[in-house]
Amino acid sequence: MTETLLEVDDLVVAYPRKGLRAGATEILHRVSLAIEPGRTMGLVGESGSGKTTLGRAILGLAPVTGGSIRFQGRDIAHASRRERIALARDLQVVFQDPYTSLNPSMEIGRILAEPLENQRIGAAESRARVRELLDRVGLPSDAISRQPREFSGGQRQRVAIARALALRPKLIVCDEPVSALDLTTQARVLDLFLEIQQDTGVSYLFISHDLDVIRHISHDVAVLLHGDIVEQGPSLQVTGQPQHPYTQRLLLASPLPEPDAQAQRRAERRRLREEERIEGAERRTAP
Amino acid sequence: MTSSDTSSKRRRSSVALRLVRNPLGAAGVVILLVMVALALLAPVLAPFGPNTAAIGNTLAAPGGDFLLGTDSAGRDTWSRLLWSGQLTLLSALLCASVAIAIGLPAGLIAGYFGKAFDGVSSWVANAILSLPSIIVLLSVRSAVGPSVWITMIVFGVMLSPGYFRLTRTAVLSVRNELYVDAARVSGLSDARIITRHVLSVVRAPIIIQTALIAGVAIAIQSGLEFLGLGSPQDPTWGAMLSEGFRNIYTTPMLMVWPALAIGLTTGAFVLIGNALRDALEDMPGTRLSVKALAGAATAIGTASAPVRSRIPSTVSVRTLAEPVDATPPEDAAEHLLQVNDLEIGYPDGDGGLKRVVEGVHFHVDRGEVLSIVGESGSGKSQTAFAVLGLLPASAQVVGGTVVFDGVQTVDPQRRRIADDRMRPLRGRRISYIPQEPMSNLDPNYTIGHQLSRPMVKLLGVSRAEARKRALVLLERVGITDPQRTFDAYPHEISGGMAQRVLIAGAVSCEPDLIIADEPTTALDVTVQAEVLDLLRTMRDELGVAILIVTHNFGVVADLADRVAVMQQGRLVEEGPVREILHHPQHPYTRALLGSMLVGREPLTPLTTTTKGPTS
Structure with missing residues (x-):
């Protein structure tokens, strides 16, 4: 169980610029992280x-220009389409926007059956699996013949989670999966993620801009700033006693839902900002 | 899957149903069906062959053996009309098929894969579009001789850029949809992604375009035949029109019949095209009848x-x-x-x-x-x-x-x-800060213009004065280089800056009340903190009241004096911020606060029940 599931080493992603002789824009500069089986890495x-680019590079949706991505010991940074079909069994995705991540002209049943069909799983077995998946994510079984537009944002995200679970993957890349959801819906969907992990032992790469969400769902946390990981470690440590000034700033900027505690946090943030300003000024005036 | 089959059938039939329910669409369909039926049944209905000539009975009046009379060569007009219908409709079909056969795959490949093929094919499409069709058709005719089929194939090629562009644009718009990405992650082949996810988006515009193209094809083909550029053996409505035109003074009715056929058919295609657009593009429920x-x-x-x-x-x-x-x-x-x-x-x-x-x-x-x-x-x-x-x-x-x-x-x-x-209140005494700062700035004007214009209009100050005030405001909202931002266009500044600009605009006319609709939802958390600071400063310094709409209790705790909680259109609880956050009375407020992540034990359930269709 201790074997690392996913190992990203010195990953560089650069998108070519438009026009001739334009070079490339580097989005990620030598990023490294590792995910163990059954655990969640919060990004x-x-x-x-x-x-988001880091998640997409792992999924084969962004151009990897340097470094390696090893999944179960195999380098998948430049996996071919054929290799991706095999990889799809173990590596899946849940996107942020539940409105555009489901094809509006397909019924839920067909959306869920698609990954199964692609792995040449028989019709009867696939139908049974779809019912099982709907039950797993807490949707009624009559959803099979309904279209995405008949569902709310939270329900659609459940469908997207069900699609990701269809092939019993080992790792799911979750790209801001609760950001578009209401507070109470977000809580229920987060619970669903935790429950699925407990039952199936799946690992998550959980991407979010919300430190509170990351703290709640993750075992380990990596903080990304302008294409570099500035801090990485156990969740409680990174989100509780952050070491890097940027992580500290991030923590102090997220408002607490209590007026007096928030006033305190606000004052602390101002103090940190003032200190940084003075430090910066000193650095500039120093010979 | 039987259930999904019936459902998609229901959807398809509902499009057909909507097409027929539309009176103009129904008329178009009926006319076209009649024309097609007449053309198909020509061998049965036509008493004579298309070129059977009764030399002794030229330009005969209607009646007797000749239902609509004969032309100058003694050929039966009614028979020729039917035979011509066959050829004319088939040629329109050929033209549209050629245009689709070239334009659709090229558009799919160019839109989906892009790269070199996209560049080359777009260039070719533009080159074809820049050629005047009629001149090309005339040159082809003089090179290969009169043939309806070759003319229509060439015209189909000329029309293919229309399909190419339509398809390419539609594909480009879905290529980066997340559901296409999800299909890629599932390892679906490109061919499968195109047939399952992309083609369905292209289908509707292609069908509409084809209805219109078919009408154009008939019109062009008839025009060429009318000019006498067709083959003399092939009976077409255009050739009949030409024949009638030559005898317009002796038997004017010879011209009326083919003109009627051409007019009705092209008109039917246009009506069907428009009705199809309405049926395919308007989803049920979006339109309301006057009666309703x-x-x-x-x-x-x-x-x-x-x-x-x-x-x-x-x-x-x-x-x-x-x-x-x-x-x-x-x-x-x-x-x-x-x-x-x-x-x-x-x-x-x-x-x-x-x-x-x-x-x-x-x-x-x-x-x-x-x-x-x-x-x-x-x-x-x-x-x-x-x-x-x-x-x-x-x-x-x-x-x-x-x-x-x-x-x-x-x-x-x-x-x-x-x-x-x-009107006298809005802008002047009640101002507004929107959720999406970028979409609320006009990209055509500089920030400075958009800031100073309302002051000139509403406060009646001079332009120079408005400019001076705008610069002061920009500085006040924490913009380090006010002059540069003043001269910048909206696309040159960041989202956080744009929200500062909008806040400057909101306080520019010294309002009594600012309505802020989720003013920080689209912003990064560090920028959110600064924008909240700014709003607080504005309240403290200007004494302006703020009505802030939000879903974030952190924002509430940071800024609000009082809170009103709404659920499904009703106000369920209202009171001072500490009272509501510390002692919520209504179950819904409690549920909302219970969904907060702050202070919860990580990796433990937030709610008691996770399953259930209500979420």
Whole structure:
């Protein structure tokens, strides 16, 4: 059980710029992280930090220009389409937007059966599995013949989770899966993620901009800033006593739902900002 | 799967049904079916062959053996009309098929894979589009001789860029959809992704385009034949038209029949095309008949009667003409904003009214921050927009009052916010900070122009003065280089900067109340903290009242003095922020607070039940 499930080493992702002789824009600079079986790696960062790109590179949806991604010991950074079909059994995804991640013209049953059909699983078996999946994520079985637009955001995200679970994967990349959801729905979907992990032993790479969500769901946390991991470690340590100034800033910026505690946090944030300003000024004036 | 089969069949048949229900579409379908039937049955219906000539009986009048008479070569007009129909319709079909056969696959490949093929094929498509079709067709005719089929194949090639562009654009729009990514992660082959996920998006526009293209093909083909450029052996409506034109003075009716056939057929194609567009693109439920709306109006009349009795008598049913209408109820005078029993509804399409806000009651004092909290569908944004007088046209303010500093803005007669009462307030005394800062700045104008223009218009200051004030405002909202931001266009600044600019704009006319609709939801958490700081500073320094709509209790705790919690259009709880956050009374407020992640033990369940279809 101690064998590492996913190992990302010195990963570089760069998108070619438009036009001739333009070179490339590097999104991730030599990023490394590892995920153990049955555990959750939380990846937190703000917009433009490259957190989504990291997830997409693991899934084969972003161009890897350097480093390696090893999944169960095999390098998958440049896996071919054929290898991806085999990989799809173990590596799946849940996207942020439950509205565009489900094809609006397909019934839920067909959406869920698609990955099964692609693995040449028979019709009868696939039908049984679809029912099982709907039950697993807490949706009624008559959802099979209904279309995505008949469901709310939270229900659609359950469908997306069911699709990811269809082939009993070992790792699910979850790209901001609760960000578009209401507070109470978010709580229920997070519970669903935890419950599925307990029952199946699946690992998650859980990507979010929300430190509270990351703290709740993760065993380990990595903090991404402008394409670099600035801090990485056990969840309680990174989200409780952050060492890197950016992580500290991130923590102090997320407001607490209690006026007096928040006022305190606000004052602390101002103090940190003031200190940084003075330090910066000193550095500039120093010879 | 049988269930999915029946369901998709239902969908397809409903498109056909909508097409036929549309009277113009039905007419087009009937005409086209008649034309096709006549053409198909030509061997049975036509008494003569297309080129059988009765030399002794040229230009005969209708009647006898010749139902519609004969032409100058003594050929039966009725028979020729039928045979021509066959050839003309087949040639239109050929033309459209060629155009689709080239344009659709090329568009799919170019749109889906992009790269070199996209560049080359787009270039070729543009080159073809730049060629004048008629001249190309004339050259082809002179090179290979008169042939309906070759002409139509070439014309099909000329029309293929239309399909190419249509398909390419449609594919580009779905290529980066997340469901296509999900299919890739599942290891689906490109061919499967295209047939399952991409083609379905392209189908509808292709069908519409084909109906229109078929009409154009018939028109062009007839035009060429009319000019005498067709083969003399092939009977077509265009050739008949040409023949009739040569004898227009002796037998004018010879021209009428082919002209009628051409006109009816091309017209039918246009009608079908338009009806198909309506049927495919308008989903059911989005359109409301006038009857349904009228029904809705009467339904509200009866339904809202008991509600009215709860409202203070001053606002009952006065006409707009009466000046007293705008007088607020007595108790409202002391509050800056007083909302009483507000009720907003939308027609639901079945003649009824769907209420999105019901009996909402709250007030905001000067310099106070009230936060309306709720989840999606709680009606919190609708309430804010009602205060701003910016509800959509279909919204109806069914009941209640909105009183801002002594002015009652609801017009109960027209069930709307009275625009003439709202106009002097909006921008000047009530301003607005939106959720999406970027989409609320016009990309065509500089930040400076958009900031100073309202001051010139509303405050009547000079341009130079407005510019000076705008620069001061930009500095005040924490922008380090005000002059550069003043001269910048919206795309040159970040989202956080844009929100600062909008806040500067919101306070520029020194309003009494700012309505902020989820002002930090689209921002990063570090930027959110700064924007909240800024709003607090504005309140402290300018004494402006803020009505902030949010779903985030952190934002509430940071900024609000009082909180109103909304659920499904109703206000369930309202009070000072500490009271609500520390001692929530209503079960829904408790559920909301119970869903908070702060202070919970990580990796443990947040709710007691996770399963259930209600989520």
